[in-house]
Amino acid sequence: MVTVRLKINGVAHEGRCEPRKLLVDFIREDLGLTGTHVGCEHGICGACTIMFNGEAARSCIMLAVQADGAELATVEGLMRDGKLHPLQEAFREHHGLQCGFCTPGMLMTALDLLRTNPSPSDREIREGISAVLCRCTGYQGIVNAVRAAAPILASSR
Amino acid sequence: MKPPKFEYHAPMTLDEAVAALGRYGGDAKVLAGGQSLMPLLNFRLARPAALVDLNRIASLAYIREQDGQVRFGAMTRQRTIEFSPVVAQRLPLLKEATRWVGHLPIRTRGTIGGSIAHADPSAEYPAVLAALEGEVVARGAKGDRVIRAADLFQTYLTTSLGSEEILTEVRLPAMPAGAGYALEEFARRHGDFAIVGIAAVVVREGQRCKLARLATAGAGPVPVRLRAAEQILEKDGLGEAAIDAAARKATELVEPDADIHASADYRRHLTGVLTKRALIRAIGVARG
Numbered sequence: 001m002v003t004v005r006l007k008i009n010g011v012a013h014e015g016r017c018e019p020r021k022l023l024v025d026f027i028r029e030d031l032g033l034t035g036t037h038v039g040c041e042h043g044i045c046g047a048c049t050i051m052f053n054g055e056a057a058r059s060c061i062m063l064a065v066q067a068d069g070a071e072l073a074t075v076e077g078l079m080r081d082g083k084l085h086p087l088q089e090a091f092r093e094h095h096g097l098q099c100g101f102c103t104p105g106m107l108m109t110a111l112d113l114l115r116t117n118p119s120p121s122d123r124e125i126r127e128g129i130s131a132v133l134c135r136c137t138g139y140q141g142i143v144n145a146v147r148a149a150a151p152i153l154a155s156s157r
Numbered sequence: 158m159k160p161p162k163f164e165y166h167a168p169m170t171l172d173e174a175v176a177a178l179g180r181y182g183g184d185a186k187v188l189a190g191g192q193s194l195m196p197l198l199n200f201r202l203a204r205p206a207a208l209v210d211l212n213r214i215a216s217l218a219y220i221r222e223q224d225g226q227v228r229f230g231a232m233t234r235q236r237t238i239e240f241s242p243v244v245a246q247r248l249p250l251l252k253e254a255t256r257w258v259g260h261l262p263i264r265t266r267g268t269i270g271g272s273i274a275h276a277d278p279s280a281e282y283p284a285v286l287a288a289l290e291g292e293v294v295a296r297g298a299k300g301d302r303v304i305r306a307a308d309l310f311q312t313y314l315t316t317s318l319g320s321e322e323i324l325t326e327v328r329l330p331a332m333p334a335g336a337g338y339a340l341e342e343f344a345r346r347h348g349d350f351a352i353v354g355i356a357a358v359v360v361r362e363g364q365r366c367k368l369a370r371l372a373t374a375g376a377g378p379v380p381v382r383l384r385a386a387e388q389i390l391e392k393d394g395l396g397e398a399a400i401d402a403a404a405r406k407a408t409e410l411v412e413p414d415a416d417i418h419a420s421a422d423y424r425r426h427l428t429g430v431l432t433k434r435a436l437i438r439a440i441g442v443a444r445g
Contacts, residue, residue, distance in 0.1 A: 002165070019165035019208075022199075041158040042196035046262065055236065055265040061195035062266070065165060066212060109262055116240070130348055131260030 002065045008033065009077030019065050024048040026064035027074060035075040035104050039133070046132030049105035050074050056112035056131075075104035086152045087111060087145070096145030098136035105132045110146045118154040122147065160198035164207040170214060171296060174323055177209045179298050183320035185209055189232060189271030192263050209323075217270075217325060220244065229327040231270025235259075238269060247331040250289065250338040250358060254281040257340060260348040273309075274324045276316045279350040279375035281340065283310060286329070287380040288356040288372035294326040295319070303328075310379035333368075336360050337443025341435040342374070343427055345418070351375040352419045353427040355407075357435035359395070361443045366390040371403075371435070376411040376428050383407045386432065395440050404433035 039047035043061040051073035078085035113128035185207040197203040217232035272282040342354035354374035369390040371383035386403040393399040413424035
């Protein structure tokens, strides 16, 4: 067993697990944060994407022990003062979700895309979110949402 | 879909990592970015006795220029390479190739050393290493050795690295100023594994071709340097007829396999099509 100490959404946590425990399972089972979803478990679908030290990463192909000392952010950390994050607001406004399974991964991926490319073209948005699979085939709404959120996030920086 | 049991080591120094690896007599795996190894563990296609995780070794992540080369610490993330001004200036082919490596959240973790040591035949970095005639440094119990690209890739997922050696550095010669370059790739979805990819570099003097480099991804078990196609350009120049002849020759130089994604014939056909596209684009951006 190994000890894992990390910060997630600004809150410090400590847990113990086997070295083989996947980070996404640690987040969901040990920390009780079930907003991050488990899809394919081999780094293809992107549902488990979180922020790892400020960058989007797939938590199903990382070990929990690798997050010892790290700062993580998950979908639960996006709301501020009871209000949706502007990106979440844009997803709601533009029908960027249907069943919602891919949404946490879409949001975290889009956040890193807009952080590193504040005014992406539609092509760049599509390329960015191609990291996450949406089986409701709702990509157009997601592209619209990310495009709409871009200037709002850029101006709040 | 969960990894089997393994012993886990996260050394803080390279010496400790080499020592840890040596204790398992080839039954330990080195964990770099984990974007290929972790899926293999989750599927239990890999069952190593131990993992030696390099992620805590800060000295393995750097980009520096030395002796006409750009040298990358093996743990340099693909995302860092994507945004590096040194790479943009000295190795624009690598920058272009990086945008084809997986997806954004893969590149934040994936490393140049891991991608090359994993030696997936459809991966972009091995093709770039082959095209630019780069080399890697391997550290073992007996010290460092340098391995040229041509001597590194042996077959699918297999390199000449010893099981107790760690790839520590990737060295790519800086591209000549004004060199044309292109990486053309076909995949079902951007970011998926390449069905075929072609890396091209062209140094021109008017219509004369001073140097041509062509290397494949996905067109066989290892990256293939298309030397006979390069020679056509270096002999006959950069006109349309020479480009067509080089692209035709390229299809004769590869021995692709069939898999669920594409037949061998289709891959051979793509090799010609993409060689032509890559050459036209590389010649278009070449100055001189």
